[in-house]
Amino acid sequence: MTFDILIRNGNVLDGIADKAYSADIGISGGMIKSVGNLRGARAVQTIPADGLFVAPGFIDPQNHSDSYLTLLEIPSMDSLVTQGITTIIVGHCGTSLAPLASPEALKSIQKWHSLVGANINWQTYAEYAKILSHYPLGANVMGLVGHATVRRGLLGDQVRTATVEEIAMIEKMLLDSFDAGAIGVSFGLVYAHEVNSSKQELVSVAKMTAARDKILSVHLRSEGSAVVPALQEVIEIAQESGASLKISHFKIRGQKNYHYLEEALSVIDRAYQRGVNVFFDVYPYTTSWTVLYTYLPKWAYEGGRKAILQNINDRTSRQKILAHLSSQESNLGSIFIATSETNPGLTGKTLAQIAANQEVSVEEALLNTLEATATHAIVFDRNLSEEIMTTLLKHPLSIIGTDGAGYDFSYSSFHGLVHPRCFGTMPRFLSLVRDKKIMSWEEAVKKMTSRTADKMGIKNRGRIAAGMAADVVVFDPHSIGSRATYENPYQQADGLSYVIVNGRVSFAYRESVVGVPTGLILRT
Numbered sequence: 001m002t003f004d005i006l007i008r009n010g011n012v013l014d015g016i017a018d019k020a021y022s023a024d025i026g027i028s029g030g031m032i033k034s035v036g037n038l039r040g041a042r043a044v045q046t047i048p049a050d051g052l053f054v055a056p057g058f059i060d061p062q063n064h065s066d067s068y069l070t071l072l073e074i075p076s077m078d079s080l081v082t083q084g085i086t087t088i089i090v091g092h093c094g095t096s097l098a099p100l101a102s103p104e105a106l107k108s109i110q111k112w113h114s115l116v117g118a119n120i121n122w123q124t125y126a127e128y129a130k131i132l133s134h135y136p137l138g139a140n141v142m143g144l145v146g147h148a149t150v151r152r153g154l155l156g157d158q159v160r161t162a163t164v165e166e167i168a169m170i171e172k173m174l175l176d177s178f179d180a181g182a183i184g185v186s187f188g189l190v191y192a193h194e195v196n197s198s199k200q201e202l203v204s205v206a207k208m209t210a211a212r213d214k215i216l217s218v219h220l221r222s223e224g225s226a227v228v229p230a231l232q233e234v235i236e237i238a239q240e241s242g243a244s245l246k247i248s249h250f251k252i253r254g255q256k257n258y259h260y261l262e263e264a265l266s267v268i269d270r271a272y273q274r275g276v277n278v279f280f281d282v283y284p285y286t287t288s289w290t291v292l293y294t295y296l297p298k299w300a301y302e303g304g305r306k307a308i309l310q311n312i313n314d315r316t317s318r319q320k321i322l323a324h325l326s327s328q329e330s331n332l333g334s335i336f337i338a339t340s341e342t343n344p345g346l347t348g349k350t351l352a353q354i355a356a357n358q359e360v361s362v363e364e365a366l367l368n369t370l371e372a373t374a375t376h377a378i379v380f381d382r383n384l385s386e387e388i389m390t391t392l393l394k395h396p397l398s399i400i401g402t403d404g405a406g407y408d409f410s411y412s413s414f415h416g417l418v419h420p421r422c423f424g425t426m427p428r429f430l431s432l433v434r435d436k437k438i439m440s441w442e443e444a445v446k447k448m449t450s451r452t453a454d455k456m457g458i459k460n461r462g463r464i465a466a467g468m469a470a471d472v473v474v475f476d477p478h479s480i481g482s483r484a485t486y487e488n489p490y491q492q493a494d495g496l497s498y499v500i501v502n503g504r505v506s507f508a509y510r511e512s513v514v515g516v517p518t519g520l521i522l523r524t
Ligand SMILES: [Zn+2]
Pocket: 092, 093, 188, 219, 248, 249
């Protein structure tokens, strides 16, 4: 038989076995047809993989390409495909691009990206999936439904508890979305339009998610001083509802909170032992990428964007906010502005520099920045610990996610800085595996492929075996690594030789081109 693609003599990390093995892989019609000794087989394209690792395409369980709108602007997702990612899951942290009960719903993504120029002409998840399927997608896409998006579509700009009737409407919209292929629901409990959801509402949504065998992906209410109660809250929701819980971009922010790690992990471990289906994704970086207003005390932002500006301008509230900010041990001065679409001149500046320019304190500079950007500032903050990051990467319940979005290599010229994880998460993780020996290659690949697929309910991807969809990555273990930096994130990763999506070469390093986009909209 003649294969479409034959990968010869690679060292196969199949996402299943505990030891890599040497084999050939035959691909035809978008599927892996055969794995083993295929000497004598013919193929339209042969990829020699001597000395290289061959792994299932990486699955990114925590991707923001939708809420940053790059999914629509740059559907080729070059920054993701060139790091070996072949499937992304979007719709996280409470927000998604569907369903949209009213135009108000889309405002849930405004904290990340301006909506100016966005061409969004759908309402239901089914319509969204259909329209997106006509986009030239570089990787496969699966979607969650954002709880804040649905809520905001119904409640508008009001920040309050939903009524029983409204909860019923929220659930109806979620069920319709599940029927149309959405793989679960996300909560963003820290954000203005969800902080007021009642426990009853959250449990009720989680129960419905569990009943349909879908996933619950949660951005915790706190990743700092209240991380332990924040974990307990979502674990209770998972336990009461029976939902499969993914904690998004798990981390502990701020040096004074690092000591909570042990207690936090013990909350997770004990829940797992009790039978709660809990796991978390983590990225291999010690700098977070955050919406600036979330540094304010909760009362100051729970009324939404207008309320933030009112509080900043009201003398008494401003004093209370400043007192709160200076009581936080976090080093506010080192925070630097990544994007501020309404005020691009601030990009790349630290709060310390802005404070010096304005001859005010860093706390004042933070409030002035929120005002100057109409609260639309996104920042980098070096507030995470390398040691905690490594512990989380190694934890048996962790999987690797970018918490980033797809870009191309020229995006920088007009849009400011993005986190290097958008370009380098997977290669950077693999370089840590090689250089710091934090785990075996086999274990590392499982955390990016088969384990992710199992946790997210993806049946036919994440493994190299006959009958699986042909999403395959070929990489060089000696040179794999990321070159993306905070100052210049727009750089291609090293060491990726080939990325195959649905049986067609999507990226080939040697030819240095990104091939035809062959991503599909997937469902569970
Ligand atoms: Zn989040």
